[in-house]
Amino acid sequence: MASRTVSISIEALIGLLRDLDEEAKDEILQRVFVVSETEPLTQEEKKALKDAEEEFRKGETVKWPFGG
Template sequence: MGSRTLTMPEDALVNMLKTLPEDMLIDVFWRTVVESDISSLTKEERELISKGKAEHKKGETIKWQNLR
């Protein structure tokens, strides 16, 4: 499948993403961010992941549903 580049306003993209179910959002995130980056994690990235996990465990993160 070929890829194309689209230009659209940021708010239109955010509004479109807000309508998607969580499993589709995870798929979009995976395909656009994670899947294309095959490099090893940097020390800073590992620290940020640890920080994010700690914040999630303490309930300090924002749930996607609350952004809708």
């Protein structure tokens, strides 16, 4: 993809983002801020994931009022 430069004020950019529907905002945020991990998990990461899943099964996690 070719790189291009544009000039836009922060206020105009924020206004543009606020006016978009939720689906468009989600796509933009995913493409800009979410980095896909391509490396395999390390042993430490695998252990942390296993421990977290076990805590979840035991009901030892904290309920978080996010997204609804």
